[in-house]
Amino acid sequence: MSTTELSLEPTPGSLPAERRRGVATGYAILGALALLSVWSAFATFVFEPYVLPPPWAVAARMWEFTTSGFVLAQFWASLWKTLLGWVLALVLGIPIGIAMGRFRYAKAFFHDLVYLAANVPLIVYAVLSLILFGISSIGPAVVVMLLVLPAVAMNVAAGVESVDRGLLAMSRSFRRPSQQVARNVIIPSVIPFLFAGGRVSFATSWKLEALTETFGGTIGVGFQLQKAFHTFSVVSLLAWMMFFVLFVILVERVILVRLERRLFAWRSPVAGSGG
């Protein structure tokens, strides 16, 4: 999984921190405005509106979709399939990961399969879903499971390997029951790894889900994109594209980051986010 982290830490020694933040926001807005104005200029002066509609037309279409509640329904239809895939991946991946962390044989056994799965282009998963399930809701969930499974297993394995041996030895000396060891020693050190893995692969799994719907679906964000494509409506396609980006950024940058901060408030800052 890629390192898609854009750190916005300041450059050492150029401007005082609070002024720099203001300037940074200014530049970010400038960048967005530049893009929008180039887009508007091309839309107004160069291309026909059916080829490249101007930003305001796309915004109007987005408003239309939002006020009718259409967007929410479509996103929910896609989201629950993604989440179902995640649940399946966790159910299967956690035992595999624990085995990989505990036993050298299991680690070697699953090594190639995990490598294989990490190198499959998304289109192959989508094709697989078409072959196995045709046009259905199970297909996307199952391929999301296949995509996420290696990440879950790898991160659980890393978490199990990182368990403090000293604590384990101590629990054994004090004859703690294994249930208690699992709850108080093993699980707390596995969860951060699992969460880090999840944060990195959520966007990919969401993209795969939408792609699978585009290939063969009857409802959901991917299906709407496909419909826009088949009716040659660039406006609708761009509108759904914007929704898609907004959703990914909202989940990745806001919801998951907040959740992580709350879940791991008891830990030292940003530990375990290295995944």
Add this chain to the structure above:
Amino acid sequence: MKGSWWKWLVADHGARYTARLVALIIWQLVGTAFERIPTPTATIGFLVDEARRGELVPNLLVSLRRTGIALSIVLVLGILIGFAMGRWWRVRFLLSDLVLVGIALPAFIWALLGVMWWGFSNVAPIVVCIFSATPMLIVNTHEGARATPSALRAMSDSYRVPVRRQFRWLVLPSMMEYIVAGFRFAVLSGWGAVLLVEWFGNDQGAGYRAHYYYDSGNFNALLGWGLVMMIVIMIFDRAVMERILRRYRRWRVGSEVWSGQ
């Protein structure tokens, strides 16, 4: 002599070969059990037929050529933009949100747009590949540019070393590992992007062939082409990227040993 082969079987290599064998057997069994699912033998059989028909290699070469052209452009663009973002903070703040959006955008949406805009041509796959792969490389290169030792950079600045020479002798070597890592992701997503464009609308290439067989309901063929798509990326990863990465890590390892004395 039970000992030696048993030892081999439970050691790492043995475990890995066992895993491959088990996966193949499961695939064969599942394929035989369900009508819809192709078996490995049928899939390989199809690929042999496709090669005999003279469709396998030419179509694959078309896709590879498109990916190659696009990725060379990605390499130049990604390194330059990433370096600029790491070097000048104004550039970084100007572009970082746009790069973020670029990463959030999936290749298949670009692919749909590209097919609508450019139709059946070489332009759509190449442009879409550039759009979807460049942000990946930018992020990694940017990180590498920021990982350049700042003391060395400050020294180069105070001795007025021109930016171009700084780039060649200071920044590029320390960025190299990041670039290679980023390029790996760029290749994976770029190859996927080209295949997607070909699937949605093209008359040549691996993605086009897969779609052709999907429309005619030939699942053996569909899986066969899927397999080819995977094999390409794995060969590239194993044979090219690993080797490059090792080569560029060599001096690092050497310097660690050296300073450790």
